[in-house]
Amino acid sequence: MTLAHDFQDLMNAAPAAAGRSGDVIERIGVRMTFAKDEEIYGQDEEAELIYKVLSGVVRTSSVTSDGRRQIGDFYYAGDLFGLEAGDEHRFSAEAITDCAVLVLKSSALNAAGLKAEFSRDLWRATAHELDRSQAHILLLGRKTAYERVASFLMGLARRHPGDTVEVPMSRQDMADYLGLTIETVSRMLTQLQASAVVEFPSCRQFQVRNQGALARLAA
Amino acid sequence: MTLAHDFQDLMNAAPAAAGRSGDVIERIGVRMTFAKDEEIYGQDEEAELIYKVLSGVVRTSSVTSDGRRQIGDFYYAGDLFGLEAGDEHRFSAEAITDCAVLVLKSSALNAAGLKAEFSRDLWRATAHELDRSQAHILLLGRKTAYERVASFLMGLARRHPGDTVEVPMSRQDMADYLGLTIETVSRMLTQLQASAVVEFPSCRQFQVRNQGALARLAA
DNA sequence: CGTCATCTTGATTACGCTCAAGCTCCGTGG
DNA sequence: CCACGGAGCTTGAGCGTAATCAAGATGACG
Numbered sequence: 279m280t281l282a283h284d285f286q287d288l289m290n291a292a293p294a295a296a297g298r299s300g301d302v303i304e305r306i307g308v309r310m311t312f313a314k315d316e317e318i319y320g321q322d323e324e325a326e327l328i329y330k331v332l333s334g335v336v337r338t339s340s341v342t343s344d345g346r347r348q349i350g351d352f353y354y355a356g357d358l359f360g361l362e363a364g365d366e367h368r369f370s371a372e373a374i375t376d377c378a379v380l381v382l383k384s385s386a387l388n389a390a391g392l393k394a395e396f397s398r399d400l401w402r403a404t405a406h407e408l409d410r411s412q413a414h415i416l417l418l419g420r421k422t423a424y425e426r427v428a429s430f431l432m433g434l435a436r437r438h439p440g441d442t443v444e445v446p447m448s449r450q451d452m453a454d455y456l457g458l459t460i461e462t463v464s465r466m467l468t469q470l471q472a473s474a475v476v477e478f479p480s481c482r483q484f485q486v487r488n489q490g491a492l493a494r495l496a497a
Numbered sequence: 498m499t500l501a502h503d504f505q506d507l508m509n510a511a512p513a514a515a516g517r518s519g520d521v522i523e524r525i526g527v528r529m530t531f532a533k534d535e536e537i538y539g540q541d542e543e544a545e546l547i548y549k550v551l552s553g554v555v556r557t558s559s560v561t562s563d564g565r566r567q568i569g570d571f572y573y574a575g576d577l578f579g580l581e582a583g584d585e586h587r588f589s590a591e592a593i594t595d596c597a598v599l600v601l602k603s604s605a606l607n608a609a610g611l612k613a614e615f616s617r618d619l620w621r622a623t624a625h626e627l628d629r630s631q632a633h634i635l636l637l638g639r640k641t642a643y644e645r646v647a648s649f650l651m652g653l654a655r656r657h658p659g660d661t662v663e664v665p666m667s668r669q670d671m672a673d674y675l676g677l678t679i680e681t682v683s684r685m686l687t688q689l690q691a692s693a694v695v696e697f698p699s700c701r702q703f704q705v706r707n708q709g710a711l712a713r714l715a716a
Numbered sequence: 717c718g719t720c721a722t723c724t725t726g727a728t729t730a731c732g733c734t735c736a737a738g739c740t741c742c743g744t745g746g
Numbered sequence: 747c748c749a750c751g752g753a754g755c756t757t758g759a760g761c762g763t764a765a766t767c768a769a770g771a772t773g774a775c776g
Contacts, residue, residue, distance in 0.1 A: 340635060343716070348638040350631060363624035368631050401620045405582035408623060411630035412569060412587050416559055418637035419567040419676035423764065449723060457638035462764055464724050481723060481772085497562070642732065668755060681732055683756050700740085700755060 306387075307380035312373035319360065321370040327381050328400070329360040334377030335446045338369035339454065349455040351410060352447065354437060358403040374447050418457045426456040427466035428495035431476055435486050445482045525606075526599035531592035538579065540589040546600050547619070548579040553596030554665045557588035558673065568674040570629060571666065573656060577622040593666050637676045645675040646685035647714035650695055654705050664701045 307330065312318055318329065321340060329336075331353050338350035338359060350369045353359045359371060387396055417426055430452060435443050445452075449460040456463065470476050475491045478484045486492055526549065531537055537548065540559060548555075550572050557569035557578060569588045572578045578590060606615055636645055649671060654662050664671075668679040675682065689695050694710045697703045705711055 342639065346639040348635050350634065361624070363621070363628035368628065368635075397616060397620065401616065401623065402582070404620060404623045404627060405580070408580075408627045408630060409582035409587065411627060411634060414634050415569065415630060415637060416567050416587075418634060419673075420561065420565040454638075459765060460723075461725085461766085465764090468724075678733060679755075680734085680757085684732090687756075 307382040310379050310381055312377045312379065314373055314376055316373050318371040318373060318377075318379065319367060321368070322366050323370075324365060325360065325362045325367045326384055327360055328358060328384055329371070330380040330382075331355050331357050331359070332378040332380060334373060334375040334379075336371055336377060336379070337374050337447065337451060337455075338371045340369045347454045348457070349451060351407075351414070352451075352455070359407075361400065361404055361407065374451065423456075423458055423462050424466050424469065425495050426458065427452075427463055428470060428475070428492055430456060431470070431484065431486075432492055432496035435492075442479075442483050442485055445484065449481075526601040529598050529600055531596045531598065533592055533595050535592050537590040537592060537596075537598065538586060540587070541585045542589075543584060544579065544581045544586045545603055546579055547577060547603055548590070549599040549601075550574050550576050550578070551597035551599060553592060553594040553598075555590055555596060555598070556593050556666065556670060556674075557590045559588045566673045567676070568670060570626075570633070571670075571674070578626075580619065580623050580626065593670065642675075642677055642681050643685050643688065644714050645677065646671075646682055647689060647694070647711055649675060650689070650703065650705075651711055651715035654711075661698075661702050661704055664703065668700075 309332070312334075318336065319325075319327070333355050336353040336357075336359060338353075339347055340350065341347045351359075352374070360367075362368060417429055421429065431443075434445065438444065447455075449463050453460045453463045458466075467476075467478065471478060473488075473491070475486075475488045475495070476484045477487050528551070531553075537555065538544075538546070552574050555572040555576075555578060557572075558566055559569065560566045570578075571593070579586075581587060636648055640648065650662075653664065657663065666674075668682050671677075672679045672682045677685075686695075686697065690697060692707075692710070694705075694707045694714070695703045696706050
């Protein structure tokens with residue numbers, strides 16, 4: 279990991295920060311880059327920083343002592359992550375592609391007197407996270423493997439409108455997000471292709487062939 | 498459902514509201530009561546109210562068109578619920594016992610100029626919800642039926658310290674929270690008893706017999 | 717062109733679901 | 747006081763979906 283700016287920037291930039299609150303993190307955050315598979319923060323580390331993806335894709339994940347892994351979510355350019363209720367992170371965060379990330383120390387907001395300005399955005403981001411978590415709960419609790427994989431592709435397609443959708447994560451990442459094994463994910467993808475719902479020219483990109491069928495499965 | 502105070506109270510009480518922000522909802526909220534199994538709000542209703550449980554137990558749940566149900570969480574006295582990111586509720590809320598609930602219109606906070614005072618509590622409650630949701634994701638994604646039921650009992654015991662723990666919800670509610678069927682829940686409870694981890698004198702109350710074993714299973 | 721990681725496919729197993737019957741606990745009424 | 751009925755819970759038998767174990771296929775990279 280490398281720092282693009284010195285941490286000193288944080289203090290220098292703070293007084294200048296004004297205007298729309300959406301800009302606060304851009305103004306007083308520190309830009310950092312992470313290589314593919316590099317850890318951004320660890321499970322059980324102190325949760326005092328807020329992160330914003332500039333480019334690349336980030337995953338949050340939790341591994342139990344016996345090796346079972348669950349992925350919390352995937353984050354793309356523009357998404358905030360790392361905000362949590364407890365003192366410690368429940369999930370770790372890793373770059374799944376080379377990434378650029380803005381990092382903001384939440385205590386710096388207080389020091390700079392920008393907390394109020396930023397707090398509405400912070401609440402929104404937290405509420406949005408909650409919303410996505412609840413959708414995830416529905417998926418894990420009551421959907422079949424076929425529906426889970428369909429929902430996942432639907433989510434990817436929704437985020438990246440365009441003919442061909444890129445799949446930035448591995449089958450293992452998908453499986454650990456969906457509460458399945460890689461073999462099951464692979465089989466369901468094959469089935470979805472056989473049913474002409476989607477088409478995979480290669481294993482990391484696909485096109486939606488039957489939007490209606492996909493939406494029905496994802497519902 | 499019955500209103501203990503007139504809605505007018507909301508406006509009357511607002512100017513008097515001062516001091517600790519934790520009191521805001523108590524001061525300007527409206528008290529309502531709900532009978533067992535009564536709906537507090539429905540799925541896809543507008544999400545503009547915030548609720549606080551005074552007594553009894555509330556569940557949030559989501560039912561798909563084909564009848565599959567997932568329970569989001571259970572709420573006890575002191576818990577806030579109903580806060581959501583979208584305009585519409587993803588879950589409905591029902592009383593699982595006779596309940597008393599404080600209801601607060603979030604727009605009233607703006608009107609009364611109390612939003613800032615309340616916002617920190619609101620953010621905390623949202624972050625806490627997120628934390629619980631993430632734990633729920635871990636449970637649903639990567640735990641066995643046996644571990645899920647053990648985790649659930651652990652959670653009940655933690656909330657209500659004391660020798661005998663009451664189980665306010667039905668087996669169906671437990672099953673729909675845990676992503677299982679009532680039969681599986683029942684079998685796992687029988688197994689946990691057979692292994693002397695817990696003991697059920699009746700089906701709605703239990704004692705923890707082996708704290709360590711229960712904690713290990715729930716981890 | 718060879719090597720290794722990733723992905724897919726196949727065969728078998730097992731965990732939890734479905735369907736079905738029986739039990740327990742309550743409230744109601746004879 | 748006991749018989750009846752119904753809802754909720756438990757137990758049993760068999761099945762099906764997804765996991766596991768094990769080969770192959772594909773693709774990226776040196």
